[in-house]
Amino acid sequence: MATLSLSRFCRLALPVAAAILLVTPATAKHHHRHKRHLPPAGQSAAPAPQTPAATAVPGSRPQDMENSADRSGRDKSRIDSNDDFLNQDKSHPKWDARPPRSKSARSAPRTQSEPQTPDVVPTPPQRPTELEPEPPETGPQPSEKPEPPGEEKMLPDPRSADMPADKMPAEETACRERLKALGIRFEEHKAEHDAEIGCSIPYPIILKTLGKSIGISPGAELNCQMAEAAARFMAEIVQPTAKAELGADLKSIDQGSAFVCRPRHGTRKLSEHAFGNALDIAGFTLSDGRKIEVGPTPPEKDAKFLDAVRKAACGPFKTVLGPGADPDHALHFHLDLEPRRHGGTFCQ
Template structure:
């Protein structure tokens, strides 16, 4: 009886087991079909992939894999028992999720987050540092000292600079002195004047005491003899009769502003005629009545007439005549000289 029951039971179970084996692939296919995802069109899928990074999920466990693991466990269950257990598990197992389960590694990995956009940093202009005033040096820098002789410009050469006195006075110098005595001019000899560095030279100078029989002159008037003779003749022939006619008095004396002096012309490198004793500057005339006629830019009308006549008459006997109005240097005196000029010309202003 017990034998029959077992055999009868086997006949009932074997068909069920066979049916279970047939149902299992179909059920698995049904579940697989149930959870199959409907993919979007290729164009939309490509666009989504380009926009959002995706993480590929790990494949979930399938029923076949579970059956294999059960057979390998070695727990002594028969194939029939395994099928029964699997059917029971299928009944009690919940529906598959829309998304397959992730592996442990996939679950533990953090979700990829979009990188935050760094806000654009606008550079802030830096403040200009305050300019520090340089500290003054303890000692003010001094300009370098100029070497000796620096800044001294040499004079333009003049052939008269090489004139030196001879052992015996030349005949023309002796004759000049004889003419001065005849005019009533008193004078005395003076040693030669010479400055080789500057170029001044008066080989035979004289110091005048008078410029005629009754015409005095300032003390220390040093000239060369030809210039002294020209001044004495001009005073006797022009100035004396003009003073008598215009002012009603005789010429008593001449007050000179400059005679011999070793220097160049103002503002030039050319030697002045004064450097050769060849010029006389007259600042005023003294008359016999004690009045003084001063040379200037605006003399009294009566004096101006006298001075104008003298100035005009001087151009000829002298090669250069300058006075007020010519330039600032000659505003207060008449400059008279015998500078040699081409063709005996004159320069009068």
């Protein structure tokens, strides 16, 4: 009896187990089909669609209920047969045609395929050698800028080589004796010599007065011959002219320049000032305090006096220049003893 019961149990259990095995894959597929996909982290889930509110369904009639029951029974049997067919199909797995991948291949991350290197790498053509640029043709060079007149060498003058001797010459000693006899005060000064420019005064003196009653301001450095000519001219010509034209004695003169180591303006020839051989007179002071200034348009009385002095100077001096001669002499008389041919003079 017990043996019979065990064999009957086995016959009943086997179909049940087979049914369970067939139902399980279908259930898993059903759950996979309806599995909800969750959004990735950091992304908000899409809002669930709102279910419309339940609406009232009218009750079915008895005949309709019977017809629907018959249809539902037929549909259910059709669905069960379809599920049985699907389960049978899934119970027989198909072999994958692809060869199985090795474990290392499955674990290795996917990488992009590296490009294959060709056997022969093409070499780019060499860049042609750049030719050195040819130097530009030499154009005409500008002429050298001429040096300013002041920097050019002066024209030679024989007096530039004059140097003092160990003993003062006799003519220099005699000149000094004449100055003392006229009552002129003076001081000896060391020799002046500039070999580069050419200025030279071997035996200069500083003239302090032009006689016993005529002064000079400031003191003038001159050679002795020019100092004597200036002193005699003031005492013998200017003093009596001032008394006649202005009614007063000459007290002193204002000198503009005496020795200056420079060339003539705008030339390469040395000025007579470079040898202490010229004196510039800018004005006269009378005994009553009046000042007569040399200029282009002096007062009428002053102009008469100045014209007389200017005319009288041409003779005792070899060069006389003043207002109207050139712009450089518009405010003074220039008097010098420049040696000229045949004792000639130049007066303007």
